[in-house]
Amino acid sequence: MKDYLVRGIVESKNCRVFACTTKQLLEVARQKHDLWPTASAALGRFMSATFMLAAMNKNHEKMTVTMNGGGNIGTIMACTNSDGKIKAFVGNPHVHYTYEDTGKLGVGLAVGNQGTLQVIKDMGLKEPFVGTVPIQTGEIGEDFSYYFMVSEQIPSVVSLGVLVDTTNEILSSGGFIIQLLPEASDEDISYIEEKMRNFPAVSALLNEGYTPEEILQMIFEDVKILDSQDLFFECDCSKEKMKNALMTVGxxxxxxxxDEDHGCEMTCQFCNSKYSFSEDELKELLESIQ
Ligand SMILES: [Zn+2]
Incomplete structure (x- = not known):
């Protein structure tokens, strides 16, 4: 299954829905960043949530989402232009925790819960929108749910999941979001709460081959899918951009x-691509500044 996201509406229950599968692009990110399983789970959940958040944008704003809860994974950051392409990284890719009681990947332990989740939407002209909320659990799904409630006043169910093989390869990654429209009634809320009770883990459903549409149909028989978008992990770095960054160091x-190194090598933190500059290139750069 290729990676994609669907957006839909459930008129009978007054809610809008989003669902995505991000297995392939998480596998690309895993290989680029050498992610260990818990870091894969954290970044997979984070990218799925960021894609769905971006799908709520009407104007294809540039979005940057950052989270740092003080845990060993450090900062998690993802950027997308709402065009289906994402670039993302975690501060420390070599973290691995599991919960002793369930054996599940300990994303909350790796992320920590002392810090903030921040969303920046840049519309290009005006001041960017910045929404910041305190991290609740570090499990990411609950943190995004809290963000929607507090920063955008939209009650939301956020379900995210990643399954990692014993070889560290990604078996499944994705999630769904249900958002109540202002017209939602108490019955609509009860229906969703009832459906979510004992609902299977989204990572397990994706691993069994269920599509994002089918997962939404398990919750709402009459969901109307409005559109679909293919998703990719793709960085927009280039030697030219690195050169501009280099010019700012002084x-x-x-x-x-x-004088000391006779050249330099720069690494893009989003994709780990390396760009080397020879002594001559650096001299040319220096002359262009002067
Ligand atoms: Zn890059």
Whole structure:
């Protein structure tokens, strides 16, 4: 199954819904960043949530979502232009925790719960929208649910999941979001609560081959799918962009790189691509600044 996201509406229950599968792109990210299983689970959940958050944007704003709960995984960051492409990283890819009682991957332990989840939506012209909420559990799904409630005043069910094989390969990744419209009644809320009680883990359903549409249909028989978008892990870095970043470090720094290292190598934190600059290229850069 390719990676994609669907957006839909359930008129009978006054809610809008989103669902996605992100297994392939998480596998790409795992290989680029050498993610250990708990880091894969954290980044997979985070990217799925970011994609669905971006799908709520009407104007294809640039979105940057950051989370840091003080745990060993460090900062988790994802960027997308709401075009189906995402770039993302975790501060420390080599974290692995499991919960002793269930044996499940301990995402909350890795992320921590002392910090914030921040969403920046850049519309290009005006001041960017910035929404920041305290992290609740570090399990990511609950944290996004809290963000929607507090920052956007939209009651939401957020279900995210990742399944990792014993070989560390990604078996499944994805999730769904249910958001109540202002017209939602108490009956609509009760229906959703009842459905969510004992609902199977989304990672297990995806691993069994259920599509995002089918998972939504398990909750709402009459869900109307409005559109679908293919999803990819793709970085937009280039040597040119790295050169611009290099120009901001200052003349003395560049001179030091020329004198001491006879060149430099820069790594893109979003995709781990390496860009090397020779001594001559650095000298040329230095002249262009002066
Ligand atoms: Zn990159």
């Amino acid at each position: 003349k003395d720094e560049i001179q030091a790189m020329i």
